[in-house]
Amino acid sequence: MSIIADRLSKIKPSMTVGINIKANALRAEGKDVLVLAAGEPDFDTPQNIRNAAFKAMEEGQTRYVPGKGTPALQKAIQDKFLKDNNIKYDLDEIIVGVGGKHIIYNAMMATINPGDEVIIPAPFWVSYPDIVLLAEGNPIIVECSQKQGFKISAKQLAENITSKTKWLMLNSPSNPTGAIYSKDELKELSKVLLKHPNVFILSDDIYEKIIYDGFEFSTLASVEPSLKKRCLTLNGVSKSYCMTGWRLGYCGSSKEIISAMNKIQSQSNTSTSSISMAASVEALNGTQDFIKIHNKSFLKRRDIVVEELNKIQGISCLAPQGAFYVYPNCSGIIGKVTPKGNEISNDEDFMNYLLESEGVAGVHGAAFGLSPYFRLSYATSDEILIDACNRIKKACDQLT
Numbered sequence: 441m442s443i444i445a446d447r448l449s450k451i452k453p454s455m456t457v458g459i460n461i462k463a464n465a466l467r468a469e470g471k472d473v474l475v476l477a478a479g480e481p482d483f484d485t486p487q488n489i490r491n492a493a494f495k496a497m498e499e500g501q502t503r504y505v506p507g508k509g510t511p512a513l514q515k516a517i518q519d520k521f522l523k524d525n526n527i528k529y530d531l532d533e534i535i536v537g538v539g540g541k542h543i544i545y546n547a548m549m550a551t552i553n554p555g556d557e558v559i560i561p562a563p564f565w566v567s568y569p570d571i572v573l574l575a576e577g578n579p580i581i582v583e584c585s586q587k588q589g590f591k592i593s594a595k596q597l598a599e600n601i602t603s604k605t606k607w608l609m610l611n612s613p614s615n616p617t618g619a620i621y622s623k624d625e626l627k628e629l630s631k632v633l634l635k636h637p638n639v640f641i642l643s644d645d646i647y648e649k650i651i652y653d654g655f656e657f658s659t660l661a662s663v664e665p666s667l668k669k670r671c672l673t674l675n676g677v678s679k680s681y682c683m684t685g686w687r688l689g690y691c692g693s694s695k696e697i698i699s700a701m702n703k704i705q706s707q708s709n710t711s712t713s714s715i716s717m718a719a720s721v722e723a724l725n726g727t728q729d730f731i732k733i734h735n736k737s738f739l740k741r742r743d744i745v746v747e748e749l750n751k752i753q754g755i756s757c758l759a760p761q762g763a764f765y766v767y768p769n770c771s772g773i774i775g776k777v778t779p780k781g782n783e784i785s786n787d788e789d790f791m792n793y794l795l796e797s798e799g800v801a802g803v804h805g806a807a808f809g810l811s812p813y814f815r816l817s818y819a820t821s822d823e824i825l826i827d828a829c830n831r832i833k834k835a836c837d838q839l840t
Contacts, residue, residue, distance in 0.1 A: 451570040455807035459791075463801035473799040474828045476816040479615060480684040481764070483734055488726050489681065489719050496718030507711040508702055509536035509690065516724040517690050520675075524648070525662045527673060529692035535701050538712045540646050540676045540689035541567055543701075547642060547672055547691070548575040548607075550700035556606040561592035562809030563767065565615045565644070569809075577606065581809055586758065586769065590617040590810075594628040601632070607640050608633070610660065613647040616808045616815040617767040618760020620651065623658040630664035640670045640697075646689075647763040649680040649731050652739045655761045661692075669694045679763075680731055681723040686716040738764050741818040741825055748829035752836050764819040767805070771812045776839035784839065787812045797838070798831035 459477045466473045496502075508514065514531050521527045521534075537543040544567070552558070552575040559580045560568050569579035582600050584590050597608065610629075612621040621629075633639055643660050651657055661671040676689035691698075705711070742759060745766050749757040754772030776784050778797070784790050788804040791814055795801050805813030818825055 447574060447576070450573040454570075455566050456803055459801055459803055463795065466795075466799070471799060473795070473801055474824055474831070475801045476818070476820065476825075476828055477801045477803050478817055478819070479679075479765070480817075481679065481682045481734065481819045482821070483682045483730075483737075485682050485686070485719075486723075486727075486730050489683065489723050492722035492726075493715050493719040496715055501714050501718050503714065505711055505714040505717055507536075507705045508698075509534065509711075510714070510717050510721075512721045513690075513717045513724075516721045517692070520724050521673070521692050525645075525659050525673070527659070527661050527668065527692065530695070532695050533698055534690065534692050535698050535705070536688060536690045536712060536717065537701075537705065538689070538709055539678065539687045540644065540674055541571075542687075542709075543674050543676075543689045543691050544568070544642065544644070545571050545574070546701040546704050547693075547697065548572055548577065550704050551640070551697065552577040552606055555604060557602060557604045558607040558609060559592075559597065559600050559605060559639075560609050560809075561590075561596075561611075563590055563614070563616050563805065563813070564609070564809050565611055566803075566807050568609055578604075580605075583810060590614060590619045590767070591621055591625065592629070594632050597629055598632045598635075601636050601639060603638070605636070605639050607642055609642045609644065611644040611646075612657075612659075613651060613760070613762025615647065615763055616765050616803070616805075616813075617758075618763040618765055620655050620761040621658065623656070623663055626658055626660050626663040630660065630667060633667060633670070634664070637670075640672065641667065642672045642674060644674045646674065646676050647679055648675060649728075650735060650738060650764060651762040652735065652742065653759075653761060657762075672697060677720045677723045681720075682734070683716075683719070683723065686713075686719060688712050688716045688720050738818065741820075741822060742766070744822060745816065745818045745825050745829060748826065749832070752829075752833045754836055754839075755832075765815050765817055767808075767813050767815050769813055770805075773836065773839065774812050779838050787814050790814065794832060794835050798835045800828050800831050800835075 554576040672693040677683040757768035
């Protein structure tokens with residue numbers, strides 16, 4: 441009898457984390473590798489947020505704190521939801537976790553019974569299906585083509601809802617595509633969801649504030665208030681506030697769901713760090729001016745990458761509306777042969793070729809549920825991005 445639980449045979453390690461580890465290992469060996477696989481801003485955590493952490497430590501805020509969040513943090517989250525999203529959550533409808541992934545994990549573990557179905561539009565963030573599988577649910581993957589902006593349609597949603605459907609997962613702006621659901625698109629999805637009271641909605645809004653070209657952000661619980669009790673509105677400080685390492689995510693949902701999530705959390709990690717909570721209060725309540733400054737840099741970088749990638753034969757790339765990723769189509773590369781005589785059979789082959797031949801680390805589209813694509817993060821300097829695009833072009837020019 442194996443010591444390892446059978447449930448682990450259903451899942452795989454995070455592909456994005458694995459690729460970062462591989463790329464950094466090559467760097468440690470002295471190889472010149474440009475890592476465009478990481479999903480984090482390259483900007484430091486703003487000084488006012490760091491100062492709040494220092495102040496909390498000096499004041500002795502280093503002891504156990506409520507798992508759901510300190511009163512100050514819960515109030516800051518409550519105010520944020522009301523101010524930014526026009527959603528009124530009571531304090532007992534809010535919980536804080538160790539990052540957004542932890543919030544999703546607790547939500548699925550708290551609500552899914554064996555055989556429950558979760559609709560996941562593809563491309564998706566790599567962890568969605570595996571978290572569902574860990575909770576003994578069935579991920580129902582719905583492919584959303586480039587022609588439809590990588591977004592699920594109301595028709596597709598209606599066709600995939602069954603009596604076993606428990607959740608729909610929405611991510612806007614999207615990781616990996618940067619696609620954003622408009623208010624009208626959310627209204628159309630709402631019309632379907634209102635007909636199916638058995639379906640709950642996890643709205644992953646983690647990239648909410650990283651948006652370009654005048655697009656407006658909308659979230660489902662705000663667009664259709666009658667669905668609020670069935671929505672779990674997820675957010676966090678990692679992306680917009682450059683706090684990936686602080687490990688703090690949060691959500692608002694019904695008292696019933698939050699209570700169940702808190703029960704799980706009380707018997708697992710209890711809470712995230714008290715220092716992270718103090719810093720996050722400042723992040724949410726303090727100046728937001730740096731976000732516009734960062735977004736201006738992200739926009740410039742996006743335009744550089746999209747322009748350069750579209751010059752490469754065999755690759756085409758849409759301009760994302762938000763987040764800090766591009767998701768280029770590499771169908772024109774598939775079937776070509778490398779200088780070593782190896783055929784590029786799929787997007788994973790292509791990413792391996794780029795890493796081995798030119799030292800560019802990205803993530804293949806299959807990891808996100810839709811091929812033939814790949815994801816590159818442009819949350820790094822202009823110089824690195826230009827260098828990376830030049831290397832990708834060089835690698836592609838050598839294919840036959």
